[in-house]
Amino acid sequence: MLPIVAQKEIRERLARQVVEGRVPHAQLFCGPEGCGKLAIALELAQTLLCQHPTDGHACGQCPSCKMAEGWVHPDLHFVFPVIKPSGTSSEITSDYYLKEWREQLRRTLYFDRQDWLKVMGVEKQQSQIPVAESDNILRKLSLTASQGGYKVMLIWLPEQMNVQTANKLLKILEEPPRQTVFLLVCEQPERLLATILSRTQRVDIPPLSTDDVASALVEQQGLQPDDAQRIARQSGGNFIQAMRQTVVNADQGLFFDMFVMLMRLAYQRDIKGIRQWAESVAEWGRERQKDFLQYALRMVRENFMYNFHQPELNYMSQQEADFAVRFARFINERNVIPISEELESCIRDISQNVNARMVFFDFGLKMIVLLIR
Numbered sequence: 001m002l003p004i005v006a007q008k009e010i011r012e013r014l015a016r017q018v019v020e021g022r023v024p025h026a027q028l029f030c031g032p033e034g035c036g037k038l039a040i041a042l043e044l045a046q047t048l049l050c051q052h053p054t055d056g057h058a059c060g061q062c063p064s065c066k067m068a069e070g071w072v073h074p075d076l077h078f079v080f081p082v083i084k085p086s087g088t089s090s091e092i093t094s095d096y097y098l099k100e101w102r103e104q105l106r107r108t109l110y111f112d113r114q115d116w117l118k119v120m121g122v123e124k125q126q127s128q129i130p131v132a133e134s135d136n137i138l139r140k141l142s143l144t145a146s147q148g149g150y151k152v153m154l155i156w157l158p159e160q161m162n163v164q165t166a167n168k169l170l171k172i173l174e175e176p177p178r179q180t181v182f183l184l185v186c187e188q189p190e191r192l193l194a195t196i197l198s199r200t201q202r203v204d205i206p207p208l209s210t211d212d213v214a215s216a217l218v219e220q221q222g223l224q225p226d227d228a229q230r231i232a233r234q235s236g237g238n239f240i241q242a243m244r245q246t247v248v249n250a251d252q253g254l255f256f257d258m259f260v261m262l263m264r265l266a267y268q269r270d271i272k273g274i275r276q277w278a279e280s281v282a283e284w285g286r287e288r289q290k291d292f293l294q295y296a297l298r299m300v301r302e303n304f305m306y307n308f309h310q311p312e313l314n315y316m317s318q319q320e321a322d323f324a325v326r327f328a329r330f331i332n333e334r335n336v337i338p339i340s341e342e343l344e345s346c347i348r349d350i351s352q353n354v355n356a357r358m359v360f361f362d363f364g365l366k367m368i369v370l371l372i373r
Helices: 008-019 037-049 063-069 094-107 113-119 131-141 163-174 210-221 225-235 239-250 252-268 271-282 286-306 318-330 336-351 356-370
Strands: 026-030 076-079 151-156 180-186 201-204
Touching: 008 037, 026 037, 037 063, 037 151, 037 180, 076 094, 076 131, 094 113, 094 131, 131 151, 131 163, 210 225, 210 239, 225 239, 252 271, 252 286, 252 318, 252 356, 271 286, 271 356, 286 318, 286 336, 286 356, 336 356
Parallel strands: 026 180, 026 201, 076 151, 151 180
Antiparallel strands: none
């Protein structure tokens, strides 16, 4: 079975459709980021390709299931946004990155466009599903299913199709070949053409509950229940964000120490100490630097909320809460927004490869002034 977080009601409804033989030929899976849209669509794909499904679920044992487990089933086709590599003259399709796509699915079924851009080796370019992809889809679906059953075409982020690509798929979406199923996994359905929307049956997937996310973090990531509950509350039902936070959580002790050190140096107006602090943080990798700045943003928010004396609004560890007893009074309605804006500016600068020593030293100097407001 796939490691899918909760969403039992939706999954059982899809399983009943399989049992009753009324699977729509084109379904549009919609929902907020991190709710499990892609994972649920992949589970349905495996079930449709299974040779011996039981109660609407894949058996996990037949040859088709074994191939589907590694995402190499010949009748399971993938389309996703791509970036043309520099130096490549001809237009490419998803097949160019199929090896990387399958490896990503084996790592986790919960990822977003930014994660996928990193896999392709780019972070700032605009990915798309090019017009060449529509011809590729038509060619693949014109072939007979190699296993004699369903053919499944899963399109991830179809909103990134350009108009020409989308228009070329209208006819096959409306009248697909026999036993062909389209599964579209969409983040922004409002960006799809109305003609695409009208040819699909929409499946709305709700955000995960805090308890669902916490349970999954304990079971899948091995977190302690208290840590899992705190991260789950911060994630807002987004399991992708929760998993990212577990990486930050591993660095949380270091981030806490560096945040406390900077606040103390700023309070003491220790310019030399702030410069040394900035040089230390500048030696980290860019992703770690951004994670630290996000952590600092959270600490500013938590300490501001601490002043309202409503514990249910705070998501801090015991160590962070102990620090807030003394520090929270320095974060108030006069400086909470300017500090947050400075941190967001730092994140943008680091993302754009601005010199990290300058970014962090400048922020430290500004904190000298902002802490006394």
